[in-house]
Amino acid sequence: MFSPILRGRVGRVPLHRNVPRIFPTYSAWCAPAFTRPFTLNSPLLSPPTRTPRFTPPKERLKILKDRLTPKENIYTIPNLLTASRIVACPFLGYAILHGNFHVATALLVYAGLTDLVDGYLARNFNMSSVLGTILDPAADKTLMTTLTITLGMKGLLPMPLAVIIIGRDVLLSLSAFYIRYTSLPEPKTMARYWDFSIPSAEVHPTMISKVNTALQLVLMGVTTVAPILPIDLADPLWYLQWTVAATTISSGLSYVFSKNAVRILGQGPKQGP
Structure with missing residues (x-):
């Protein structure tokens, strides 16, 4: 047997x-x-390499919430193109301040083309992201702020109009920082606050804001190109400046009274800043 x-x-x-x-x-x-x-030296006989450490309940809950927080891929082509527009803004401002309007025009054309391309890719190739809804307007505002300040310093843009444009953007930026903090899932830490792969809120520009952005871009573009053109554009620019002043004020008020401008993720529509 x-x-x-x-x-x-x-x-x-x-x-x-x-x-x-x-x-x-x-x-x-x-x-x-x-x-x-x-x-x-057999793993069957050797003691464990380290003694398990006791984790307090609050720390365990913090780790669990951090692991369960949804994240998204932020390294997309549209986001990279948008980031390149932001990087190009200091060079654009330097060219304007030094009177090199040919280089400034080329950088402005690059910014416009990348704005069109990243929007097309995000819509048609499933590359949209929550960060893109924040980064794209931020790139437009960075470009607009750079042009407003530098053109105003060169005397090509009226100073009261520059104050209106910059003041609106500053107020909206402060509101965006506040909304980011209030909508961030717990725990609210600095590392998680600046980790934009953790989406917390979506920004939906109002219609008047889109019109205002387009008119501001037209105004800044024509003002930048005007010094190298052989024709006088003083009168058309005067009417365009008054139009932009009106739309800038209207778009700022639209974010205050609109209920769908900002949406906190996981909740319904929330009143805008």
């Missing part, structure tokens, strides 16, 4: 290969355990 075991020893057949014939419940994954040498 012991012939299978004896044959396993005498016939130089590993013992664990005969065990399944004797014990049907034996599983194959246990087999390597029989063939490991029992030495002092």
Whole structure:
């Protein structure tokens, strides 16, 4: 009756290969355990490398919330193109301040083309993201602020109009920082606040804001290109400046009274800043 075991020893057949014939419940994954040498360095005999540390309940809850917080891919082509527009703004301002309007015009054309391309890719190739809804308007405002300040310093843009445009953008920026903090899921830390892969709120520009942005871009573009054109555009620019002043004030008020301008993720529509 012991012939299978004896044959396993005498016939130089590993013992664990005969065990399944004797014990049907034996599983194959246990087999390597029989063939490991029992030495002092064996993982079966050596103590654990470290003693498990007790984690307080609050810290465990914090780690659990951090792991369960939904994240998204922010490294998309539209977001990279939008970021390149922001990077180009200091060079654009430097060119305007030094009177190099040919380089300024080229950078302005680049900004307009990348704005069109990233919007097309986001809509048609499923590359949209919550960060994109914040980064794209931020890039437009950075470009607009750069043009407003530098053109105003060069005397090409009326200072009262520059104050209206900059003042509106500053108020909206402060509101965006406040909304980001209030809509960020717990725990509210600085690392999580600046981690834009954690979406918290979506910004939906109002219609008057879109019209205002387009008119501001037209005004800044024409004002930037005007010094290198052979024609006088003083009168058309005067009417355009008054129009932009009206739309800038109207768009700022629209964010205050609109209920759909900002939506907190996981909740319904929330009143805008």
